[in-house]
Amino acid sequence: MQFYRLLDALRAFVAARSGAFYVRCYFAALLLLGLCLYRDYGLSWDEPVDRINGQVSAKYIMGLVAPGWSSTRPGYAITPDIHGFGDNDHGVLFELPLVLLNQISGIDDTRIYYLMRHLAVFLVCCVGTWALFKIGRVRFQKTSIGLAVSTLLLLSPRFFAESFYNGKDLVFVAVFTLGIYTLVRLLRRPSVGRAAVHGLATAAAIDIRVLGVLLVALTIGMLVLEAGFGTGGRPLRWKLAQVVTVYLVVTAVATVAGWPYLWEAPVQNFSAAFLHLSQYAVWKGYALYWGNVIPVKQLPWHYVPVWIFITTPLAYSFAFVLGAASVLFAAIRRPWAYLRHFENRLDLLFHAWFFVPIFMVIGFHSVLYDGWRHLYFVYPALLLLAVRGAQGLWQARHLYRWGRPLAVGAAVLAAGEMVFTVRGMVQAHPQQQVYFSFLPGPAVAQLFERDYWGLSYREGLEWIAQHDTSPQLNVTGQINGLIHNNLTIMKPAVRARFRIGGSGKGQYFLGGYRTQPTPYPDSLGKEVHVVKAFGAEVLSVRYKE
Template structure:
């Protein structure tokens, strides 16, 4: 309840990211398609559908929309809904999915360590994760996927612990929702198959227990397939063929652009293998990284040294699940040279595995120090340092609000702004627009930016009377120019105007407002 209250206090503060207007349109296109099938005459009378593309020719129609659809139907049911209201409701809904992730991590850790204290520790570490926290209000793709993927891992853990038919259906639903958000959610299905095989082979069980497990697995397969089709309109016409097409498109996805990485503009199709690992390290608190490496090492060592006895225990098999959750997607990106951009947001769904392995590292360190004075003092010192960093991270989150999305664990300006992408989501444009409103008396304010979409998106979350004062006009002699320096760390020429305002986070410049008259 306290976490939800925190969300209620903060959800109105964040800007609108690049993809949110695209997701909004995708949701309405799918709503038009669904209502056109179920009630074509009624759908034809809805004004909101008049300017919406047809589903058959819409390029984004193969993207999952299960999160966007309820918000689209809200707009259908509420004619004339203002864009500010839409985005504020959307941001709070995204945060509610993050609450689900926190809840799921708590229960996974509680089960793994047989301790509610470790459950609370793991969920707290997830909460005090600056970039994840900021995305928990604005990222309707990667953060929502993280949340439901984590929930899917939890339902899998419950199902393996007690394979009832009800738990099989629930896990099938969780898998389907994750897949209907991003098709990579089908990885939950692969993990489920692997863990069921491991359970049959390694877990001590009677013939009757194995039969129960197989029955639950078969029901899971049917439920996950049925729910996936039901929640993804793109699959309705040809479920298997369209699913394979969407999967093939995901494998061949090739965004053609440039990224600022280690101080150089790197092409998205030629990213070095270390791109994702470096981004993970520089944007995750140092103590979390160290603790997760300890947990990774401890689980890996136990598995390699005593594989049979390790896999016979529920804790050992759960550790294997955590290792697979972390390593398989990461290795897939490295080995297959997958295109990821905007930091490592496409891999955010492995972050809870990092957190849980960090809890494992803390747990094994605590156990090793028991009864040994030197190790106990060493562990206590490490705990004090880790706690201090977590506290400092929390303070930084408060001081940088609402721009935690540009958190770097140990980099500061000018290293961060010269080496890596800053506010790639463009959330800080909202603060730039609000500064202009507060410092301009003009009734008509001309503005411009390197990318028009971020201006349009952040104008949409302003109050209607404030929004009406702005016009996007790059040709106006007197105008403001806003930039978040995406792939452009170097200074802008004098022709854009004089810099009149700067937004900085922890000393890092993330937005500038220039004025030309």
């Protein structure tokens, strides 16, 4: 008898823990995948600049706490001072620890540093993926649906690739999503402790990009809704007042602590940083949009919606439209009854998370470029609303005669697109950042920017090194800075063979496709190699005797 009781207890334990076991296996597999792939990606435009931003703040901090030690470190003499530095108002919460670790360890090889940075970007993005899973599980009350939401993020090719090198936008996506999760936890069970944790997450987002202040607005708005429609009555409202106070204090203190630029004049410098964000127009470049080369200051209002649509898998987009429309319709139809349910209030949070930043950018005519990367942080909200739409469509198969064939047909098409997307991601590796959802390669070449990050230059340089045994390889390019950047992440022995613009017999030319809609002329040399991804040319390697 005791044996059977023990067996039943064991079965119950395994059943209860199976969900947690599968979740651990899921994220362990994700980490293993990242460890296998993080060395493969090239160096993007912004990474050397971001490193300098971290070095400037590191020099400032070490000058305060250990001026004698910092003055002896190599490179500090040529590192700009934080006062008067052009990018001193950029958050450095991610870059600063990497730079300090590099200085303490004494690692001089740029390859080691940037590979370490790529791994760090990926690990932070894993935290964001975990946070998205937790949000999905809370909202839909199923572990399987939470994992489905996080899987949709992983199977978004551009986001997958950029989670290995984009220390600005993808790290911000991850930390902002973590901030939304701490907000959801706070809304479920308000407490001073959870308010403090959410304040730390909000400060972390602000200290990466000042746009993280949107978390403050979303938090206040959701707490107001909770006070009006929660079930706790007056005691809940009193607790929420305490929560707001703690949250705002922790956010303010932690934001200043994590951003050295604010230390000397917190209010003044934060205001300057926020003003700089709203009026940012430093880069005076051009964008290839619908076949026209347009100054980034003159891009039309539909630039962001179009880029979101053409770079998001079609199934996600259509499911998002269903989810967003159903939430809006239900909220307008019976607003007071709708707001009394916690899950419905979360749907409104996702709505605000997605739409408010986009409307702000359009309304204020903000300067954007490089696709929609500055608004990547709204993408998790799109996925959550897409799952909401897919769930509603699947449930319709029990309510309407036409529901079953429609739901099953949509599921089959979505699964087919997912398989097609995974296949394309594998074939395009490591250039998934040039993914377009439905446009064929020739159309992409004529209408939109491709590798605006310049990562493909690494693949071109490695091809040259593998196929040309000459001790010196002379290279030049459309932009020599991208060649220099990508040489810094290559092995030292290979790097030493290259000369940018060097003299001698035989010259290689590397031409990337950003605002270049047509092939490079033969006058630059015979095309000996082409880097392609998703059917579109990304980089041309040419050789002239």
